[in-house]
Amino acid sequence: MDALIVDDLQKHFPLRSLVPWRQPRRVHAVDGVSLRVGTGETLGLVGESGCGKSTLARCVLRLIEPTHGRIFLEDEDLTALTEEALRRRRRDLQMVFQDPTASLNPRLSVAATVEEPLGLHTELTGRARRARVDEVLEEVGLGASLRDRYPHQLSGGQRQRVNIARAIATRPRLVVLDEPTSALDVSLRARVILLLAELKRRLGMTYLFISHDLSTVRYLCDRVAVMYLGVVVEQGPAAELFEHPAHPYTRALLSCIPEPDPDVVPERLVLSGEVPSPIDIPGGCRLRGRCPLAQPVCAEPVPAREIVPGHTVACHLV
Amino acid sequence: MSDLLAVSDLTVHFDTDEGVVQAVDGATLRIAPGEVVGLVGESGSGKSVTALAILRLLRPPARVLGGRIELDGRDLLGCSEQEMRAVRGSQISMVFQSPRTSLNPVLSVGRQIERLLVRHAAARPGQARERVVEMLREVGIAEPERRARQYAHQLSGGMCQRVMIAMALATSPRLLIADEPTTGLDVSIAAQILDLLRDLGRRTGAAILMITHDLGVVARLCDRVVVMHAGQTVEWAPVRELFHAPAHPYTRALLRSIPRVAGAREMEPIPGWVPSLLAPPPGCRFARRCALVRSECGVSVPVHAVGEDHRVACVAVEASQWTR
Numbered sequence: 001m002d003a004l005i006v007d008d009l010q011k012h013f014p015l016r017s018l019v020p021w022r023q024p025r026r027v028h029a030v031d032g033v034s035l036r037v038g039t040g041e042t043l044g045l046v047g048e049s050g051c052g053k054s055t056l057a058r059c060v061l062r063l064i065e066p067t068h069g070r071i072f073l074e075d076e077d078l079t080a081l082t083e084e085a086l087r088r089r090r091r092d093l094q095m096v097f098q099d100p101t102a103s104l105n106p107r108l109s110v111a112a113t114v115e116e117p118l119g120l121h122t123e124l125t126g127r128a129r130r131a132r133v134d135e136v137l138e139e140v141g142l143g144a145s146l147r148d149r150y151p152h153q154l155s156g157g158q159r160q161r162v163n164i165a166r167a168i169a170t171r172p173r174l175v176v177l178d179e180p181t182s183a184l185d186v187s188l189r190a191r192v193i194l195l196l197a198e199l200k201r202r203l204g205m206t207y208l209f210i211s212h213d214l215s216t217v218r219y220l221c222d223r224v225a226v227m228y229l230g231v232v233v234e235q236g237p238a239a240e241l242f243e244h245p246a247h248p249y250t251r252a253l254l255s256c257i258p259e260p261d262p263d264v265v266p267e268r269l270v271l272s273g274e275v276p277s278p279i280d281i282p283g284g285c286r287l288r289g290r291c292p293l294a295q296p297v298c299a300e301p302v303p304a305r306e307i308v309p310g311h312t313v314a315c316h317l318v
Numbered sequence: 319m320s321d322l323l324a325v326s327d328l329t330v331h332f333d334t335d336e337g338v339v340q341a342v343d344g345a346t347l348r349i350a351p352g353e354v355v356g357l358v359g360e361s362g363s364g365k366s367v368t369a370l371a372i373l374r375l376l377r378p379p380a381r382v383l384g385g386r387i388e389l390d391g392r393d394l395l396g397c398s399e400q401e402m403r404a405v406r407g408s409q410i411s412m413v414f415q416s417p418r419t420s421l422n423p424v425l426s427v428g429r430q431i432e433r434l435l436v437r438h439a440a441a442r443p444g445q446a447r448e449r450v451v452e453m454l455r456e457v458g459i460a461e462p463e464r465r466a467r468q469y470a471h472q473l474s475g476g477m478c479q480r481v482m483i484a485m486a487l488a489t490s491p492r493l494l495i496a497d498e499p500t501t502g503l504d505v506s507i508a509a510q511i512l513d514l515l516r517d518l519g520r521r522t523g524a525a526i527l528m529i530t531h532d533l534g535v536v537a538r539l540c541d542r543v544v545v546m547h548a549g550q551t552v553e554w555a556p557v558r559e560l561f562h563a564p565a566h567p568y569t570r571a572l573l574r575s576i577p578r579v580a581g582a583r584e585m586e587p588i589p590g591w592v593p594s595l596l597a598p599p600p601g602c603r604f605a606r607r608c609a610l611v612r613s614e615c616g617v618s619v620p621v622h623a624v625g626e627d628h629r630v631a632c633v634a635v636e637a638s639q640w641t642r
Contacts (some may be wrong), residue, residue, distance in 0.1 A: 262538075
């Protein structure tokens with residue numbers, strides 16, 4: 001069964017209009033994205049700044065309301081839920097943010113931070129909650145000696161573990177991880193990735209993993225969706241996508257990652273310029289202004305096609 | 319070849335309320351003219367402090383306790399502040415991590431570069447404006463005339479970094495220190511900036527000291543690498559040797575700790591934590607994290623040559639036939 005289905009999701013942000021009689025222009029942050037995440041699966045959502053990946057995540061959690069489209073969490077349409085019903089469903093839908101410090105309340109101890117969602121979303125008694133807190137802290141590798149510490153007394157890696165503990169305390173159906181390792185140093189990054197992989201294996205966690213770090217995505221994800229300017233341009237199993245990237249954008253992204261091996265001479269597919277504004281999006285393929293392979297046909301709309309079972313690409317030239 | 323820059327036994331302490339932070343402990347590195355040297359290590363390894371010490375930009379509570387920093391054989395630690403001002407910018411310049419905050423927000427970027435050119439007498443006032451446009455074009459900025467009139471907040475992060483690089487190279491320095499110049503930039507922009515640095519380095523003949531925690535950047539850009547851990551330099555090697563035959567246990571652990579795009583390979587974090595620099599262990603500061611630890615590790619850190627131009631500061635590594 002799918003844990004999460006995103007169907008034709010759109011999120012537009014209207015800009016303030018300079019003159020009142022004109023239709024305000026809109027930022028097309030997410031512009032028709034469809035995704036599935038199977039139970040126990042990790043889907044990596046990659047793309048550069050401004051591609052809409054974080055907006056998509058916030059829509060999935062209904063932290064912001066999507067303009068159009070539907071989101072199903074295990075067959076329940078989240079976009080149709082009332083505020084109250086959504087609040088009851090929150091225990092199944094948790095998030096870990098990028099900045100481990102800013103996402104913790106500085107005035108709550110580790111134990112109080114992890115206990116908070118249990119108090120809000122479960123019927124557990126105080127004693128059962130405290131037992132659960134100890135269990136979760138153990139699961140994320142934080143010793144009981146840290147339970148009464150405050151965020152400022154913890155290292156960056158420990159703080160991110162507290163964030164993860166808080167997110168998994170209610171045993172959610174889906175955890176959205178928004179760049180959880182990008183604020184961390186190399187050795188801490190490795191530890192957090194391994195922790196996430198272990199939690200997935202032991203507890204069957206389902207993740208939507210948002211990152212621009214392709215090597216981390218490669219390590220942790222089962223499937224990957226690549227976003228560019230509000231749309232998914234390529235989607236497929238991680239090994240397949242990394243070994244046989246088909247879309248020029250995916251190939252360009254991969255060719256930008258310097259491999260830690262001086263003998264690897266990467267394919268350099270260089271995109272010209274920078275990501276255009278998501279306000280006036282060109283018709284047809286959104287990459288065509290920057291794509292070294294662009295042809296006249298690229299001005300036509302591009303539907304996603306399946307090139308290998310499970311591997312879809314939206315490009316005329318593939 | 320004689321060295322352009324030679325840092326030896328550099329020791330830097332910070333006086334804090336909690337005690338003395340021994341941030342850099344005997345750092346040693348050499349840069350030949352025109353080469354690209356990578357300086358890698360985790361946060362707190364002393365990379366940036368070393369860079370600031372080279373430029374003599376450390377201010378109290380930092381104290382340089384000892385060592386030599388020689389540029390073309392001249393000891394920078396012995397220079398007066400006035401002499402240093404002539405060295406900074408014209409001999410050694412620096413590109414920082416956050417380009418937007420390094421630019422002056424109330425001056426247009428063109429005006430900033432102009433000031434710099436006039437200050438270093440690299441252009442006469444009348445010609446400065448033309449030279450600015452030319453320089454912006456050289457670092458790959460489209461519509462340089464228009465961009466020169468804009469302010470930092472109107473430029474993207476990648477463009478700000480290009481402006482910084484243009485400014486750093488404006489006076490044809492012999493050494494460019496780049497401190498994590500691509501951190502915070504998107505991957506495609508970061509790749510463009512690295513290409514730009516390498517090309518400009520080659521074209522102008524400037525040597526580059528590339529400070530980074532990203533071993534991929536090192537592999538792509540550098541000729542030689544210096545690895546630092548907790549304020550100590552632990553290994554110096556040509557880039558291919560460092561990746562194919564890392565000798566120091568820390569370098570090996572660092573290489574094992576990074577996930578790779580090229581394939582699902584086992585990844586293991588570096589054991590333990592960077593020791594507190596308030597009371598670092600004597601001898602090798604990696605000893606407590608090291609699987610090969612011996613009793614001698616707490617006493618001294620001998621430096622062995624294990625290959626041509628490849629040195630490692632470790633008791634456990636056998637000196638090879640290269641030892642002289």
